[in-house]
Amino acid sequence: MSKNLSTFLAGVRRTSPLTLGVTPFGLICGAVCVNAGMPEWGAIGMSTIIFAGASQLVATQLMAENASVAVVIMTGLIINMRMFMYSASLAPHFNGLHPVKKGLLAYMLTDQAYAISIARYGEPESDVINKPLFYFGSAITMWTCFNITTVLGAYLGAFIPPQWNLGFAIPLTFIAVVIPAVKDRPSVFAAVVAGLVAFFANPLPYNLGLMVAAVTGIAAGYALERRQAND
Amino acid sequence: MIDMNTYWPIILTLGIGTFLIRFSFILIMDKLTIPDAVHKMLRFIPASVLTALIVPSVLLHKNGITSFAGWEQPIAALVAVVVAWKTKNILATIGVGMLTLWGMQAVM
Numbered sequence A: 001m002s003k004n005l006s007t008f009l010a011g012v013r014r015t016s017p018l019t020l021g022v023t024p025f026g027l028i029c030g031a032v033c034v035n036a037g038m039p040e041w042g043a044i045g046m047s048t049i050i051f052a053g054a055s056q057l058v059a060t061q062l063m064a065e066n067a068s069v070a071v072v073i074m075t076g077l078i079i080n081m082r083m084f085m086y087s088a089s090l091a092p093h094f095n096g097l098h099p100v101k102k103g104l105l106a107y108m109l110t111d112q113a114y115a116i117s118i119a120r121y122g123e124p125e126s127d128v129i130n131k132p133l134f135y136f137g138s139a140i141t142m143w144t145c146f147n148i149t150t151v152l153g154a155y156l157g158a159f160i161p162p163q164w165n166l167g168f169a170i171p172l173t174f175i176a177v178v179i180p181a182v183k184d185r186p187s188v189f190a191a192v193v194a195g196l197v198a199f200f201a202n203p204l205p206y207n208l209g210l211m212v213a214a215v216t217g218i219a220a221g222y223a224l225e226r227r228q229a230n231d
Numbered sequence B: 001m002i003d004m005n006t007y008w009p010i011i012l013t014l015g016i017g018t019f020l021i022r023f024s025f026i027l028i029m030d031k032l033t034i035p036d037a038v039h040k041m042l043r044f045i046p047a048s049v050l051t052a053l054i055v056p057s058v059l060l061h062k063n064g065i066t067s068f069a070g071w072e073q074p075i076a077a078l079v080a081v082v083v084a085w086k087t088k089n090i091l092a093t094i095g096v097g098m099l100t101l102w103g104m105q106a107v108m
Helices: A003-035 A040-049 A053-064 A069-080 A082-094 A099-107 A111-121 A131-159 A166-181 A185-200 A205-230 B004-031 B036-042 B045-059 B072-087 B090-107
Strands: B060-063 B065-068
Touching: A003 A040, A003 A053, A003 A111, A003 A131, A003 A166, A003 B090, A040 A053, A040 A131, A040 B004, A053 A069, A053 B004, A069 A082, A069 A205, A069 B004, A082 A099, A082 A111, A082 A131, A082 A205, A082 B004, A082 B036, A082 B045, A099 A131, A099 B004, A111 A131, A111 A166, A111 B045, A166 B045, A166 B072, A166 B090, A185 A205, A185 B045, A205 B036, A205 B045, B045 B060, B045 B072, B072 B090
Parallel strands: none
Antiparallel strands: B060 B065
16 A cells, blocks of 8 residues: 555544544534525535534524624634634645645645644654645545535434434544643643633623633643743 | 525635635745744644633533533533543543433433
8 A cells, every 4th residue: 555545544544533523513514504494405505615513503593593694704704713723733734735735625624634633743753644645534534524414414404302412522522632632731721721711701702702712722831831941 | 594695695705714714824834934932832722722612512501592501511521531531532532421421311
C-alpha cells in the first residue's frame, strides 16, 4: 500500500469512532428542518451547502420563528466564527498546497476533523506524514456521515423518540476529543477558564458567549504558560 | 416558517460566509509571518473552544427560555470525562456517556 494511501486511511480510521457522535447531529439537523416545514431536499441541501450542524440548527429555529433574514444570517455566521481559529491553527500544516485543494479542505472543516488532525500533528513523527491527506481522510469521513444521516433524519426523523436525547452524543463527542488533548497545566487552565466563562456568558445574544469564552480560555492558557516559562 | 424564495438565499449566504471563515487563514497563511506569540496561542484553541461548546450544552436546557438541565446530563458527562481520561477511547466515552444518561433517566 502506498504511503499516501495509508496516511489517508489513518485519517479515516481515527475519525470513524466519531461518526457515532455525528450521527445524531445529522439525524437531528434533517429532522428539525423537515419538522419546521421544509421539503426533504431543502434539509439535505442545507447540510451539503452549509455543512455546520450547530449553525444549521439555530438558523432553522430562527427561520421557523420568522426571524428577519439579517438575524438568521448574522447568528449563523457568529456561531461559525470559531472556525476562524481552526483555520488559523491548521493553516501552517497546509502550507504550499494549491489554493483549489485548500478550498476543498476548508469547505470540509469541522470541529471533529480539526481536533483529530491537530492531535495527530502534535504527535511524534508527524512531519513524515502527508498532513493535508490525513486531514482529508478525517474530513471526508465526517462529511459523508453527516450528509447521509441528514438524509435519514429528513425522511425518518419523525420516528425518533425525543426521550432518547440523542443530541447528548454531541457534547460527549467533544469530551472524548478534548480530554486526551489537555495534558499539561496551561491547557487544563485554558479549558477550565473557557468552560466557566461559557457558562456565565451564555445569556449573551447570538451565541457570542462561545467566542468570549474561547478567547478568554486561550489568553488564560497562554498567560500561565508564560508565567511558568519565566519561573 | 419562511418561504422557499427566502430560504435558499439564506442557505447560500450562510454557506458562502461559513466557507470564507473556514478558508480565511488556510488560504493566506503562506503569505503571512505569524508572530511567535500567536503561534503559542494556537495550541490552546482545541481545549478552549471544545470546552466552551461542552459546558453550556451539558448544564443548560434551551427551549425558548434557558434553565438548568437537571442532574442527569452533568453526571453522565462527568462519567464520560473519567472514561475519556482513563481509556482515551472515543467509542467507549460516547457509549458509556449515553448509557449513563439513559440509566439515570430510568432511575430519577
